[in-house]
Amino acid sequence: MTPLKYSAFCSLKTIDDLECIEVKHPKFNAQICLQGAQLTQFTHRDKGEFVWLSPSAQYKQGQSLRGGVPICWPWFGVLDKNPASISEAVLSNKHAHGFARTQIWKLVKINESVHGVTVELELTSNPVTRAIWPYDFTLRCHFHLSDELSIQLTTHNLSDSSFTYSQALHTYLQVNNINNVRISGAHQHTYVDALDHWQSKQQDGHIQIQQEVDRVYLGAIDYGFYDGKNTVNLKSNSHSSVVWNPWINKSKTLSQFPHTAYNTMLCIESGNILDDAVTLKSHERHCLSMTLTKD
Structure with missing residues (x-):
């Protein structure tokens, strides 16, 4: 472990109410908030912005920032759309996307090299x-x-009984113009349309964003699209994912979200959602992973 005070590239920075790890590496700049273990910036020297952060994002205790990669856990979305084994276990605080994104995580380790930086955070x-x-x-x-x-994101069940949870790495992606985005990888995959009474449908060809989109895609999907400068690829080990853009009217109702921001952002969220929820026996582990690249 490299203590933060001896780190070559990392430092602790307070922004409004929140402490964040600021990374300044020769290849990139990044920022990770200890609240929610939320990555809010990853800007590569040659490849530009990887994630989108709202220009009106608020660094406040008890609320997730709009943008970056919020962690949704141990339930995704509104509670009543989760399996009964999840919704019936929740005792209180039934807000969307669970509680992990508003808890303060502990820094476990930092490893650094000329090639990159790894940061590990923990919530117990x-x-x-x-x-x-x-x-x-x-x-x-x-x-x-x-x-x-x-x-x-690795979950370790320390209880004496099994539990079931849903989750997502709620990734906000930076795009140049949403009207020009064509998302590949989901052709012929089934999706559940949250905007049409949760009906199951089949994707035909590329995903295009021409109106509000809120869909849970089923199956393992490697996504790709052109962001106006680079080809963006998102791969994960999950068998469910969400594609979301609020479009015009929904944008006017969202917190920390300028009315025209839908033009430059897109969410593709790797997760374990709906029937893809995870059940862990006592002392079992499960890892959800996501990798974002630009060509």
Whole structure:
């Protein structure tokens, strides 16, 4: 472990209410908030911005920032759209996307080299989480920052009983113009349309964003699209994912979100959602991973 005060590239920075790890490497700049283990910036020297952060993002305790890669855990979205084994276990605090994104995580280790930086953060069950969700656990989030961005989220069940959870790496991607984006990889995959009474449909050809889109795609999918400068590729080990853009009207209702921001962002979220939720026996582990590259 490299203590933060002896780090060559990393330092601790306070922005409004939140402490963040700031990374200044010869290849890239990055920022990770300890609240929620939320990566909010990854800007490569040659390849530009990898993730989108709202220009009106607020660094406040108890709320997730709009942008970057929020961690949704131990449930995704609104609670009543999760399997009963998840929704019936929750005791309180039934806000969307669970509690991990508003908890303060602990820095476990930093490794550095001329090639990149890895940062590992940890969240363990505590009196606050047990009042919401009655299980003991450890969450480890591992960030590998180099010429690509890779995130692994590992859940370890420390309870004496099994539990079920859903999750997502809620990745906001920077795009040049949403009207020109054509997303490949999902052809002939089934998706659930959250905007059409949760009906199951089949994707035909590329995904195009010409209106509000909120879909859960089923199956392992490697996504790709052109962002106006580079070809962007997103790969994960999950069998469910979300494609989301709020478009015009929804943008006017969102917090920390300028009304025209839908033009330059796109969410592709690697996860374990709906019937793809994970059940862990006592002392089992599961890892959700995502890698973002630009060609």
